[in-house]
Amino acid sequence: MRRLTKVLLVSFLSLVYSGVHAQEDLLARGSYLVNGIVGCGNCHTPRNADTTANTSMRLAGGFLIEEHEFTAYAPNITQDRETGIGAWSDEEIMRAIREGVRRDGSIIGPPMPVLSYRGMSDTDVRAIVAYLRTVAPVRNSVPRSVYNIPLPESWGPPLGSVPDVPRDDALAYGTYLGYTLGHCMECHTPMSEGVFDFSRTGAGGTLFHKPYGLDFAVTAANITPHAKQGLGAWTDAEIKRAITEGISRDGRPLQPLMAYGYYKTMADADLDALIVYLRSLPPQPAD
Structure with a gap:
C-alpha cells in the first residue's frame, strides 16, 4: 500500500x-x-x-x-x-x-x-x-x-x-513569421480601392499620412527580391540590419513606422527563415 x-x-x-x-x-x-x-x-x-x-x-x-x-x-x-x-x-x-x-x-x-x-x-x-x-x-x-x-x-x-507551423521548414515557417505573425504584408502590399492587391504582394507603395505624429508622409518600401526596386541586391546581413535596427542598405535611417525595437529581439533562426520567405516572393516593380 x-x-x-x-x-x-x-x-x-x-x-x-x-x-x-x-x-x-x-x-x-x-x-x-x-x-x-x-x-x-x-x-x-x-x-x-x-x-x-x-x-x-x-x-x-x-x-x-x-x-x-x-x-x-x-x-x-x-x-x-x-x-x-x-x-x-x-x-x-x-x-x-x-x-x-x-x-x-x-x-x-x-x-x-x-x-x-x-x-x-x-x-x-x-x-x-x-x-x-x-x-x-x-x-x-x-x-x-x-x-x-x-x-x-x-x-x-x-x-x-x-496547427503549428513546423520550424524545420524554413520557407513555411518564414512565411508564417512574415505574413502571419509579423503581418509585414499589411503595410507592404499595395491596395486598390481599399482591397489588398495580392498579385503584387510585398511591392510596397502604400502611403501613410503623418504616421506616429510625424509631419510628413511615409511610403511602404518594396520588399520583394526585385533587383533594382526591392531587396534583390541586398545581402542577408543588410536585410537583417534594416529589420532589427532600422538602417537601410545605404546607411540612412528608416522611419519609425517599422517596429525595429521589437524585431531586434528576434532569434537569428527566425530572421533567417523570414529572409527565406522574402526571397521567395515574386520580384515586383514599384507601381
Whole structure:
C-alpha cells in the first residue's frame, strides 16, 4: 500500500511539474511574440511627443492612427477590468485577435491586421493571451475608432483549430513569421480601392499620412527580391540590419513606422527563415 501511495505521489508530482513547465514555456513564447515579431506595443502603447513609447502606459492603448479611411484608437489591452481586457475570457481575447470580433460582438477594423492573424496557430495565440494576463492593469479609457469606410460583417468564417507551423521548414515557417505573425504584408502590399492587391504582394507603395505624429508622409518600401526596386541586391546581413535596427542598405535611417525595437529581439533562426520567405516572393516593380 505504501509503495502504491508513493508511486501515485510521484506520478502526481510529475504531472504538476510538467504542467508548470508547460505554462512557463507558454509564457516565454508569449513574451517572445508580444515583445518581438508580433510587436503589439507598436500600436497599443501610446507615444511621447518625440514618438518614443510611453513605457508608463505600456499596452494601455490610446495611440491615435489617422488615415483617410479611419481615425483609429488602439485599445487598452492591459488587465484593467473596466477599460482593458481584464474581464475578458481567454476565448474572447483569442477571438478578437484572430477573428476581429470584440467581446460585445462588434467588428474590429483596421489597422488591426486580422486577415494576417487568422493564420496564427492555437499554440501561439494561447501563448499571447497567457502573456497578456501578466501585464499590469492600467486604467485608461480609450475612444472607439471612427471609420469612413464600411466594415465587413466578418473577416471570415469562424476559425477551427489552427496547427503549428513546423520550424524545420524554413520557407513555411518564414512565411508564417512574415505574413502571419509579423503581418509585414499589411503595410507592404499595395491596395486598390481599399482591397489588398495580392498579385503584387510585398511591392510596397502604400502611403501613410503623418504616421506616429510625424509631419510628413511615409511610403511602404518594396520588399520583394526585385533587383533594382526591392531587396534583390541586398545581402542577408543588410536585410537583417534594416529589420532589427532600422538602417537601410545605404546607411540612412528608416522611419519609425517599422517596429525595429521589437524585431531586434528576434532569434537569428527566425530572421533567417523570414529572409527565406522574402526571397521567395515574386520580384515586383514599384507601381
